[in-house]
Structure formats: structure tokens, C-alpha cells
Amino acid sequence: MMHLRIATRLWRGSRWIANYGEPSREFFSRGAYTSFRRALVDSSWIAVMAIYHLSVEVISRAKGQRAIASAAYRSGSRLHDARIDRDQHFSNKSGIVHSEVMLPEHAPEAWRDREQLWNEVEAREIRKDAQLAREVEFAISQEMNQQQGITLARDFVVAEFVEAGMTADLILHWDISARTAWRNPTPMSYSPCAA
Template sequence: MAIFHMRAQVISRAAGRSAIAAAAYRAGERLRDERTGQMHDYSRKAYVEYREILAPETAPAWMRDRAALWSGVEAAEKRKDAQLAREVHFALPRELDKAQRLELIRDFCEREFVARGMIADVAIHNPSGRDGGEQPHAHVMLTTRVLTGEGFGPKERSWNDKSLYEGWRERWADYANRSLERIGCGERIDHRSFAERGIDREPEPKLGPKAARLERHEQQAAANENRPAIVVTERGQEWRAVQERNRRRDELRGRVEVIARGLQQAVERAVVEARARLEAVRERFERTAAMIREWIGRERAVGELGQAGRPMGAEPERPQAENRQEPQTPMSRDRLFGRETKEMPAPDRLRAETAQRSEMFGRGKVPVAGKEPDRRALLGKVEREAANRQASTPGDLLGRKPGQVMPDRTRDDGGRGRS
């Protein structure tokens, strides 16, 4: 897949580097450094796919020769820590063929580098990647001084501006995406970092040519000796650690996505079921409201009929059914709310009536009218009533109680009765 990679660096004498050596390595040629007399031979480099020097129209003809160009750059720089050249490294999309890759890099270099007065030494490499596929990329070496007549003038400091480099990154992504779009490819690259795009992923460090070569030799030796490969460089160890952390992130992200999809499906099912239940309740309510309106209409019709047939000034007769209140049995409630009713068997109907009485009068109680009178209470009541009747029977005027015999006063021995 197409990836974004663009990196710039300065080739400086302070780091012990040479512009002639860098140009020979990137172009895969044999060049001689006139300042030091050293020969740099990289002509056996196998994966150099294309090389070319792009220069402004005002540049002299000798600057289009690679050896003369970079020897002139070395001669123009006098300081031992001089900045000799600037290199920009691009990753080219795999989806493009050789001609399309060449058109892309030439178009970008002409518009962004040569149009500003730089000379661009372009070399396209296409080695095999770690996955066995193509790994096309471009090395572009740029001069740092302006052109004056037949030679180099002062250095252009504005070319070191960081904002200029950021603009190159953004425009390179646009150029590459337009090339992918022209061939009908859906892949796109983005110049922004993972953090700026909101991607939870750690960027992999660059191994560099030396570390990559050592790691590759170790892998080949391990394969030949039928043993697991070991990490031989610190950069390789760091690169593998970052890869392992990214693998764990991807695994956790996949689990989270599975859980999120499951929750979303559960919520959607719950919403569908709730809507279905709400629709059923709405239909039942509409049926009940229709039954109530129909019942009210019948009652009004009966009342108007009775009022039309009675004499003037007479009280309207109420139908006997109005004073009767139909008990709210389960069957009557079913008829009221439009549910299907079924005739219950006798035992079930008895249990339903018992449950209804328990709900009305309390569990374990029956109406007072249904209680059997206590025998002892009745006998006591009869005895009390008999005693009351006996007490109310009139005696003699002397206060004798019924059945009491008073003594005879005529038999008093005092003679007081004979006077």
C-alpha cells in the first residue's frame, strides 16, 4: 500500500561527509573528488532505477554533469564545517509503474525546487522490501547557493526555513494522491502525523542503511542455519519493540470494535422491540377508546329514547341496569380492554372469585353478613331478655317481689290491732 515518507537532511563537512561521495552513492556511479583526490565507486549498485540532473534554464552547461557539479560545490565551500548540499528523501507509491513514478518525481522537483533556483540531482532506487515487494524511493540532492553567471553565488538562507519544508510535505502528498487518482487507485497518503490525525499508533523508527544491512545479514544467516534470528543492533531492537507495541494496539482496537458492534446491535434490537411494544399499546388504547365511545353513544341513545316517551315534568326513569355494578372479574376486564376471553372451568372460576373476595375484604376474611351467629352468644342474649321481662313485672304496692309472702299484722300480740 502507498505510504507517506519524506525526510530532509543536510550533508555537512562537520559530520565528515562529502558531496561527491553522496552523489556517487545515490547515482550508482564512479566519481572522483577533486579536492581530496579520492575515488568513490558505487557503479556496482544494482537497484538504481533512474538518475537525472534537473537545473534552471540559466544554469551553465557544466552544472549538468554530476562530477563537475559537485566538485564545483566542494570548491565553493571553504569552511571545514560547511553545509555542502541538502538531500530530500521520498517514498514513491508502489501502485505506480516506472514511467508514472518518474513523471511524479520530475514534476514535483521542477515545480518546487528548480523553479526556486536550485539544482536537483535526482536518483530513483527500487530495492526489495522486507515483505519481498518493491520499495521504490527517490533521493534528491539540492544545491544551497544561488546561481550567478557561470558559478555559485551566496547561500540562500530562506531555503532553510522550516515552513518551506512543511509546505513541501503537504504538496508532495497532493502530487502523489493526484497520481494515484489518475490511475484509478483508491489508496491515499497523508502528510500529517498519527497524533494530528487522531491515530493511536506509534511511528516506527528508521533503521538506517548500516543497521538494516546488519539485520538483513543476521536474518539470512539464521535462515541458513535453521535457527531464530536475533537482534544485532540497538536500532533493530527499538524497531522490533515499536512493532510489538503497535501489534498489541491493533489487537486491542479490534477487540474494542467487536464489543462496540455488539453493543450497537443490542441497542438497535432493543429500540425495535420497544417500538413494537409501544405500537401494540397504542392499538389497544385505540380499541379501548373506541369501545368507550360506543358505550357512551348507546347510553345517550337510550336516555334520549326514554326522555322522548315520558310525560312532561316526569322524572326520567333510570334503567335498572344502571344501579347494578358489574363486578370487575377477569373476564369483564378482558372484555373492557379488548383481550380475548375464554370461559373458565368451574374450579378456576371458584378460585378467581375467592381471590376477588380476599382482595376486597382482606385475606382470610369474609363479609360480616356471611358469618354464622355464635350459639353461646344467642343463649346469653335470651337469658338477658327473660331477666329484663321479670324485672319489669309489677309487684304489690308494698314493694313485695313476685312470690314473696308478707307476715300478717292482725296477729300482733301487742293488742295494738284491737283498739
């Protein structure tokens, strides 16, 4: 088991005070990251932590979506869609700090190439209403730095998808809002519905 040091902000009177706690790595068991240690120095101290967010959507041809176009957009890359012989070009997208294809033990090594993986998914699914992939989006606490966010996202994807025999295309967006200057770390994982 591995522990991450996570900064939580504590309020006392009229000032913010940094405190470091070590959450357990059972971070998503039973649905939420809720294992921060409580600081009970004075009764006026409270811990501020992130709001839990996880959403799952299906990438489906019935909705007019394409798996390779979705993967190119989310990963900020240029991928060639062999089914319609067209490039999906989103390489000017900013805010992407980590991108990798994670494979279970039995998967072909060639699937590490994002373009080949998603072209194979598009080729195998022939129905006009085929469910091509599942998009899982979840939030990371703003108090984490990028390396901690990448580690947390990788651990979650391995535990929940890769160890269950699914291929996962992990992309971590680390956007900074121009209006509020708040970081918005958002990992997304794509898993083919059938492979």
C-alpha cells in the same frame, strides 16, 4: 495539468479488487499526496493508499560528509573527488532506475555532468563546517509502475526546486526486498546549499 492513472486496491469481503482512479496533480501541495477519488459502491469498500514519507537532511562537512561521495553513492556511479584526489566508486550498486541532473534556467550547462557539479560545490564551500547539499527523500506509492514513479518524481523536483532556481540531482531507487518481495521506490533529490 497532467493526470496519472494510479491503481488503488479495494477490499470487499475476502478479496482484493483493482480500481483505477485519477488523482489530481496537486499531489504535494500542503504536504501530502491525498487526492485519490473515493469509491463508494458499497459501504464495505475501503481504499488502501500509500503512507506519506518525506525527509530532508543536510550533507555537511561538520558531520564528516562529502557531497561528491554522497552523490556517487546515491547514483551508483564512479566520481572523482578533485579536492582529495580520490575516486568514489559505487558503480556496483543496484536498484537505480533513473538518474539525472536538473538545472534551472540560469545554471551553466556544464553542471549537467554530476562529477563537475559536485566538485564545484566542494571547491566553493571552504569552511570546515560547510553545508554542502540538502538531501530530500520521499516515497512513491507501490502501486505505481516505474515510468509513473519517474514522472511523479520529476514533476515534484521541477515544481519544488528547479522552478525556484535550484539545481537538483534526482536519483530514483526501485529496490525489491529479497525478504518480502515488496517494491520500495524511493526518489532522492540533492540540491547544493549555495551555487
